[in-house]
Amino acid sequence: MTTATLPETPAAGRGSPALWALTALGAAGMAATYAVAGPERFWADWLIGFVILVCVALGALFIVALQHITGATWSVPLRRVPERLAALTPWIVPVALVALLSLPVLFSWTQPGAAADPVLALKTSWLNYPFFIARLAVCVAVWVWSYRVLVTGSVRQDRTRDPRATVTMRRYSPVFMILLALTLTAFAFDWVSSLQASWYSDIFGVYLFAGAVTSSIAATALLTIYLMRRGRLAGVTGDHLYNLGGLLFGFTIFWGYIAFSQYLLQWYADMPGEVFWFRERTTGAMAGVFALLGIGHFAVPFLGLITRNSKKSWKRLCWVSVWVLFMEIVDVFWLVSPIQGHGLHLGWPEAAFAAFFLAGGLLVVTRALRMGEDTPVGDPFLADGLHFHLR
């Protein structure tokens, strides 16, 4: 199949005015949060948005690199979707710069009493301002650079039709995977785990990774279905969706496995140095969130996608994906919010932050829908991918 048979890419607009309005409304609500609910609430919510942004953007890059590293051809016609989703990556820079201001407010190791704490004192060579900021800088630089190699390179291939670009991306992907493992772990330990710096769990990087990939697959599926329904992904069939659904199903199990084993091990050993973290997140007002997470992040998508037909059906995949994305928000909320103390910190400020980040993110993604062709027309394996049928 050649490009002639593919439909022309309709130019997306500047983004719908509703999204702009929602973003502005969210921003106003955020300002009100700072003024009314106080800086702690503001920064905790900002951090939630920051973490989710990083998760979705990096998850999208991971999906792209995964396809290159395995040499899979079925996913070639879909690859532009996660590539466009990865356009969120450069936006990590401003969000991260703002998030730096949260350090003195939220993190236990920046508090005045930290130096006197015998456990935190042992960690000062890792948890101090210069090193912490340097790690963030390195991580963000790696992510933006990888975005340039994997996505910008792929979009350029639309014009050049040079198969050597594919070779470059395939060569870079293993490197990216190693860098992703290290940077995402560092990010998880720094920006989530070190909120309560005396707690530690060495699976934590993988936990965040599992959630990131799950939510990115869900976002990819949603965007794919959106484009398919508009007739912009000719040749993409239910068989392609089946594979996406299968990946979502598999990573749902993976997330459930990682989450449960982390919980089980700390619950079982019951060591005071670690179990307090789960105690804050599983008792009192958070008990409901914990139960919702267990059922919603695992059981619902698991049962929702268990049959073969459900993975092929765009309607089913659509609502499961929306639900999974919602659960990713719940997950990060569950991780970050309890540092503000007892009780459920949920109300209009969270709605404002959700509006800002969701609408802003959608604006970025709709803009990215103009980036390159809808399918990577320069990829030598595009025809193979379009001919893909389930066995």
Next chain:
Amino acid sequence: MPESVFGVVGLFDSADALMAAIPEVRARGFRNLHAYTPYPVHGMDEALDLPKSKLGVLVFLIGSIACVAAFTFEWWTSTRAYPLMTGGKPYNGWPGWVLVMVESTILFSTLTTGIGMLFAFNKLPYFGNPMLGSEAIASVTRDRFALMAASDRGALDVAGATEALRAVGAAALEVVYEPDHARPGVGWWVRTATTIVAASAVAGFGTWWAIRAYPTIKPMVNMEVQPRLDAQRPDAFFANGRGMQRPPDGTVPRASVPILDTVPDDAGKSLMNPLPVTAAVLARGRAQFNLHCAVCHDRLGTGHPWLDSTYQAFPVDLQTGPIRAAADGYLYWVISQGIRTMPGYAADISPDDRWAVVRYIRALQRSQDAPARDLK
């Protein structure tokens, strides 16, 4: 009796040729088509209009039942049948049950998959399959692809089918007949049943004889029999031949108060129950009473009559007048020091618990002879 026709089969060199032939043969009016291939050919189920396999539904059903059953069983044993405190975990420690639930679910679903696929859905074993007697079977499990126009309820136009298959390019055409002995007769069932009964009898008597002749072989005798004292087992080490020894006379538990009185009636005068009458004290007393006393005195304190004849033990009915009239100190002394055939429990029950037992005995007595005002 002439053999009945099972079908007409023809061979193709490739799966594509077979797939192309199916609609043509069907167009000639042969509906009951079977394809035999050495490996699963994709698209064949659609070409032949085969229904989708319902195996998944069965597996999901059995798997769900296994999951729920495993959870119920774990809940029942851990919280009801045998609640055992380990590692400071609650009885209802569900995180610890999840893994056994997962394993049980998978075990039963996979067994359902394997057994269900082979036996329920494919109806194997089927050694009487007419195809097994055909010439074509050697090729279709190897490198050829066969299409069969099979007889539909005994009716098949053999000549027409042969012609149709020849027309689409099938080679090595062959008429496959139903073997006469497709279904086993009475004699087969008798032989099989006799064999099973005989084999069971031989195995059973053999086992019985082996156990009689070689009662117990202990291959691990050095590990099993070690020089150590076992609780509640005889042992030659001590003079009284018991493995478990009572503490020496006069042994008192920590925080105990020695009883100076030598006669229970004295104790009844000198000792006062230090515990108040509260629900907590009574609960504590009930726990100790049911643990230590109820085995002879029964849970109501009335005593088990059958113990008399079996063990020559005559547990006193705690509901009778003399015991009701006895002072708290008297009961405390008896519990501690023992009386007649009853041993003392000073080494087993702490002093406070003994006093709680006394309170509980009082409650028991009142429960069996409640004045009218208690019932309002």
Next chain:
Amino acid sequence: MTEATLPAALRVEPLVQGDVTLAGLDDHIRGWTERKPPRAWYVAITITSLTALMGFAAIGYMLYEGIGIIGNSVPVVWGFLIINFVFWVGIGHAGTLISVILYLFRQRWRNAISRIAEATTVFAFVCAMMFPAIHVGRPWFPYWLVPYPNQRGMWVDFRSPLIWDVFAVLTYFTVSLLFWYLGLVPDFATLRATAKSRTRRAVYRLLSWGWVGNARQWVHYEKGYLLLAGMTTVLALSVHSIVSMDFAVSQLPGWHMTIFPPYFVVGAAFSGFAGVVLVFAFVRTVMQLENYVTMRHMDLLNRMVLFLACVMTYAYLMEGFTAWYSADPFVKYIFANYVFGDQWWAGTLTIFLNCVLPQLLWFPKFRRSVPVMVTVSAGVTVGMWMERYTIVILSLHRGYLPSSWGMYLPTRYDFMILFGSIGLFLTLLLLFLRKLPVIAAWEVKPDIVFYQKQSAEAGHA
């Protein structure tokens, strides 16, 4: 875009090579089940079965004389037997992962190697299941591990990792045996028609249950295969996680790590893949399977080894980092003890063999060199055994109470049992290679057809 204009790095080699036909594959497989094996086979099986016998003798003597003859002693109450258990369960995982997970990802290259990989799973589990049985303190009461109604009114403690182990290992063995057997059924049907002797044909007839390869049968068969693959994946994940939880639910420094479950699963796959590479490095040339198990297969297997080596390195890094980050003096000490302590060689060797040596496989030339892959895989197999040694022994002998610190020295019986289990594994493997179809013919045949079509097209072009 046609194949010819692609850069060399993007071209895909076919999965089979040379002059292969469907019937040729069948004859090749059947040939090995019928012909008299080479002299080397007899030499090999004599050695391995004698080694296995030596192991059984040592186990018998241990059961007779008592557990004191092996090196276990307080505080190191888990010794070689548990290391061997974890090691064999790990080896067993590769079969499942190759056969099942790669099947789910539709990696067709697993077709040619799945049968032998599944066989290694089953045999490794035979070896693995021995160890918990002989390791329990009172081996004459193994049935106490099973929840059965009894007159004592007692039930097993379902929160105990030992009970999880029983369920996990028994389930895994049952399922892998079932999966292996189901895969064999169509191949038995092939042999039923072509085997030379009458007895063989009768045996294969029974084993294949009257399978005829009807399309109606294949529909259910494929569905069942897919379902089994999905469930076995979850099973593989859970089984070695449960093995890891034998350690990780405790509070012992060095054992209580939340990364243990996935880390053990990856380690299991790692040692298993290395084991499969070792088996194929010999089998594919000795049994002349080069046309079906090509160098591309070996390349891909070695890529998996390399990938898993990188994940292992990540896990080691995380463990080391978290040990420091925990700020717990005991945890810090135990990890330093792994590489700097009395038995520093155990930890150091583990890191070298599992993380450093496999990095050779980044080079395409080495991924296709038999001497290199044998060296690396043998190194990984030893390295993964050493890893379990490090975890089991070095954590136990330095617990929370310095007054209870001790030293561990294995005895000759430990080694006899270890080598005996290797002998048992190899004996079973040799018997399998001699008597059963070593390639899943019904899975490879479509690849041959595809290759034939491709060659024909290339010929015309």
